[in-house]
Amino acid sequence: MIFIAIILGCVIGLVLGNFAPIISYTYSSYLAIAIVAALDSVFGGVASSLNKKFDMGIFISGFFGNAILAILLAYLGQRLNVDIYLVAIFVFVSRMFNNLAIIRRYYLDKFRKRKIKEAEMAENNTK
């Protein structure tokens, strides 16, 4: 159900995005880092929902809060002449890999269990 919703959301987003206006090039770097932060939140949300630990408040606040925080950090970095946004990207992407690993393991486990079950069933049938 969740995955259907995700795909549906993506399709609607794509359609809307086709009619969306372009933004100034100066702000595109901020939008880019916001996208990375949001992507991290989505993967985190999927991983936690698979583990049955999903919390709506944490997810929504994380989605918007992380994006805004990342933009603010990137802006601060530009003013201070330090590339803080690199660190933000590093953290978000490494967390994304972690969450992907959790999702991967969950489905791998599920797949293996099903195979064992099928094997058992086959064994039972032959008896």
Add this chain to the structure above:
Amino acid sequence: MKNWKIALTFGCVCCILTLAICIQFKTIDDTNSTVSQTLIGNELRDQVLKWKEKYDKATKELETSEQKLESIRLESTQNDENSIHKEEEIKLDNILLGLTDVTGDGIVITLKDNNNVKRSNIGPLDNIELYLVHAGDLVEVVNALRNAGAEAISINGQRITNYTAIYCAGNVVVINGEKISSPIEIKAIGSPELLYGSIMIPGGYLELLEETGVIVNVKKQENIKINKYDGIINTQYITSEE
């Protein structure tokens, strides 16, 4: 937490996310470059600003060291007849080269594009080019002034030196590498009567300019101040033959 609520949240969030990604893709495609290139652009801009700062600092240093040189030269030539003569020669040379600010009587010519003329109110056989001040006009005026014995000339603050070129660069005129445009103020130091008389001669170039539609204003003036040439004259090929 109900399952459909979670799904709805995910749907909304993904919608926002893909929308943002779409906008980003379009923006980047539009500027025909990647995000990481802004970093390079910023670095280049930084470097340009830094070099400009360095350049300004160097010009200031040059100015102060020139003053120092002047004072040292003055000090060392105070008691020597021969070197006093040399010092005066150097000063005169600098004036002739246009490397010192000078004052004197002369005339001020103002040339202005005629802004009343437009494509709509001009006659079919008239040429709008004739109502504008061109680089060639400035060359003619400078030649006329030189011929009448002008000792120092500047156009919009740009000193006319031995090494000055006046040329057209589209909608501006470039003198000493600096862009200038209408209204153009030409200052010349020399005998005011002689300069005025020769430049306002009937059938002269200024009369022609005025006739074709350029706004011309000439006046005699006392104590005109003409700034020095603020660039650096570098010679590479000439040596004196002795």
